Amino acid sequence: xxxxxxxGIFSFAxxxxxxxxxxxLVVKTALDNIPGPPSPSFFKGNFPxxxxxxxWEFHQDIATKYGGVVKVKALFGENQLxxxxxxxxxxxxxxxxxxxxxxxxxxxxxxxxxxxxLVATKGEHHRRQRKMLNPVFSIAHMxxxxxxxxxxxxxxxxxxxxxxxxxxxxxxxxxxxxxxxxGYSFDPLVEDATPHPYSGSVKKLLPTSLRVSFLRAYLLVxxxxxxxxxxxxxxxxxxxxxxxxDMRDIVDVMYNTSxxxxxxxxxxxxxxxxxxxxxxxxxxxIMSILxxxxxxxxxxxxxxxxxxxxxMSTLIxxxxxxxxxxxxxxxxxxxxxxDVQEKLRREVxxxxxxxxxxxxxELVALPYLDAVCRETLRLYxxxxxxxxxxxxxxxxPLLNPIKGLDGHEINEIPIPKNTNIIVSALAxxxxxxxxxxxxxxxxxxxxxxxxxxxxxxxPIPGVYxxxxxxGGGGRSCIGFKFSQLEMKVVLSLLIESFKFxxxxxxxxxxxxxxxxxxxxxxxxxxxxPLRVSKI
Numbered sequence: 400x401x402x403x404x405x406x407g408i409f410s411f412a413x414x415x416x417x418x419x420x421x422x423x424l425v426v427k428t429a430l431d432n433i434p435g436p437p438s439p440s441f442f443k444g445n446f447p448x449x450x451x452x453x454x455w456e457f458h459q460d461i462a463t464k465y466g467g468v469v470k471v472k473a474l475f476g477e478n479q480l481x482x483x484x485x486x487x488x489x490x491x492x493x494x495x496x497x498x499x500x501x502x503x504x505x506x507x508x509x510x511x512x513x514x515x516x517l518v519a520t521k522g523e524h525h526r527r528q529r530k531m532l533n534p535v536f537s538i539a540h541m542x543x544x545x546x547x548x549x550x551x552x553x554x555x556x557x558x559x560x561x562x563x564x565x566x567x568x569x570x571x572x573x574x575x576x577x578x579x580x581x582g583y584s585f586d587p588l589v590e591d592a593t594p595h596p597y598s599g600s601v602k603k604l605l606p607t608s609l610r611v612s613f614l615r616a617y618l619l620v621x622x623x624x625x626x627x628x629x630x631x632x633x634x635x636x637x638x639x640x641x642x643x644x645d646m647r648d649i650v651d652v653m654y655n656t657s658x659x660x661x662x663x664x665x666x667x668x669x670x671x672x673x674x675x676x677x678x679x680x681x682x683x684x685i686m687s688i689l690x691x692x693x694x695x696x697x698x699x700x701x702x703x704x705x706x707x708x709x710x711m712s713t714l715i716x717x718x719x720x721x722x723x724x725x726x727x728x729x730x731x732x733x734x735x736x737x738d739v740q741e742k743l744r745r746e747v748x749x750x751x752x753x754x755x756x757x758x759x760x761e762l763v764a765l766p767y768l769d770a771v772c773r774e775t776l777r778l779y780x781x782x783x784x785x786x787x788x789x790x791x792x793x794x795x796p797l798l799n800p801i802k803g804l805d806g807h808e809i810n811e812i813p814i815p816k817n818t819n820i821i822v823s824a825l826a827x828x829x830x831x832x833x834x835x836x837x838x839x840x841x842x843x844x845x846x847x848x849x850x851x852x853x854x855x856x857x858p859i860p861g862v863y864x865x866x867x868x869x870g871g872g873g874r875s876c877i878g879f880k881f882s883q884l885e886m887k888v889v890l891s892l893l894i895e896s897f898k899f900x901x902x903x904x905x906x907x908x909x910x911x912x913x914x915x916x917x918x919x920x921x922x923x924x925x926x927x928p929l930r931v932s933k934i
Contacts, residue, residue, distance in 0.1 A: 432803040432804050434465050435470030444472030445472050446474070454910040455908075458910075459839075465801070466799065468482050468484050481826075483867075485857055487797055489858055489860040491820065492785075496873055499789055501874075504619050511619075512646075513713045515708075530700060531702055532710070535688050535689050545756075551575050552571065554587070572720075573598055575885055576719055579881075580686065582664060585598050596652050596656070601716060658708060661704070718885075721882065724916075728908070730893070731927060734901050746766075747890075762891065774842060775841070780825060785822045786822075793814050824870075827866075828866050832853065833853050833859070835853065860872060900930040900931075
């Protein structure tokens with residue numbers, strides 16, 4: 400049995416490779432005329448340069464050299480586009496968003512990992528989920544979450560090991576989304592606490608998924624057409640592949656925990672508001688609000704239980720690593736810029752002397768705190784790019800024309816069906832034509848005064864501050880207000896109580912799917928040692 404499976408996979412791979420090579424040689428498209436960097440390998444194209452932990456310089460180089468649309472080479476010479484032209488991005492993520500979707504393999508993978516959550520659905524199914532979830536992330540509900548944020552962050556501040564630097568960002572972010580998102584506690588945030596199995600699993604998800612990325616990209620979709628789910632699970636258990644087994648175990652823990660939380664919350668909702676109010680989150684958490692709204696929704700809008708369960712791990716994954724690394728990056732920058740840190744501390748301290756724990760309105764009204772967060776999210780978006788694939792032949796217009804390899808000016812590009820596109824949030828957020836000659840510098844003051852016309856008038860399709868940090872259109876980050884609020888609460892409490900300074904270790908930020916810090920010359924572990932002293 401095992402031999403037949405391997406033989407089938409190998410035969411498919413050989414056929415697919417032959418088809419791709421033949422197609423590249425015979426079929427020519429408008430993409431062949433787009434300038435781009437030379438490809439160091441016919442087999443891998445520019446992928447080792449683009450998707451590389453050290454890829455920052457390559458991304459900056461091609462953006463500077465070739466402009467808003469760049470041709471890059473993929474497997475077997477396939478043409479792909481690297482895009483940050485604002486008009487092109489608007490068509491991709493807003494105007495023609497239904498013509499540009501995530502690759503089928505990404506939907507399939509997300510469905511297996513997270514269930515039927517937002518990142519695994521499309522079309523009408525996705526629209527119904529967004530319609531149900533959008534009100535949950537309203538300002539009114541964000542106000543209700545402030546006390547939960549303060550409670551968790553106070554505990555994190557107490558647990559902070561001053562002599563070792565801040566080690567609680569990922570733990571704090573998980574507990575924040577756990578309590579405010581699911582009404583569930585994963586971590587008491589005390590020293591030597593036994594980690595919750597879910598915590599360990601969600602932290603391993605990203606690195607493990609990267610180790611099976613080839614399977615996801617090229618073998619998952621055809622594999623899902625073979626047999627029943629039970630049979631496919633049998634094959635996974637049978638295959639002698641540790642990374643695949645690790646992925647299986649991670650998904651099992653995440654799913655079983657989600658079901659456990661869902662069943663507990665469903666019972667509390669059935670027992671009435673008084674019982675729900677005694678749970679963590681007091682019924683103000685995202686899932687309680689969503690499940691209550693779903694109970695009263697019309698049949699056309701109502702979501703299945705599997706849809707609701709699918710949102711849980713989606714929310715955790717989307718909120719934990721991105722926010723914790725954005726917070727870590729901000730503390731790293733504040734440590735390097737003591738004048739900015741002191742200015743921020745004065746603003747926060749003055750406000751807390753006046754108001755105590757800052758309510759929503761007082762918190763969002765702090766201009767310098769807002770500027771520090773925005774500038775960090777501009778220059779260092781946790782996710783550097785988003786991936787899309789054209790679902791049909793279409794045309795991509797450009798705001799700024801580029802010169803083709805034939806010497807002619809290109810104002811629009813015919814895009815063939817199944818063209819893979821890398822939309823670069825990183826390049827867009829740092830574009831000197833929009834942000835000026837100092838676009839690669841971290842300057843919070845740029846947000847304190849009115850934005851220049853180059854920024855305010857730029858047709859950037861992002862949902863946040865003329866930035867692509869949280870994406871745009873129907874697949875933009877639905878929780879971006881939640882993330883900003885989380886960052887501000889944590890920063891306001893930490894910066895009032897602690898002073899952050901650089902350690903004696905050199906830090907390098909790896910360009911993973913989510914940017915992560917590591918110590919140069921260390922063991923590769925994600926960590927950010929800083930010197931921390933009490934105020």
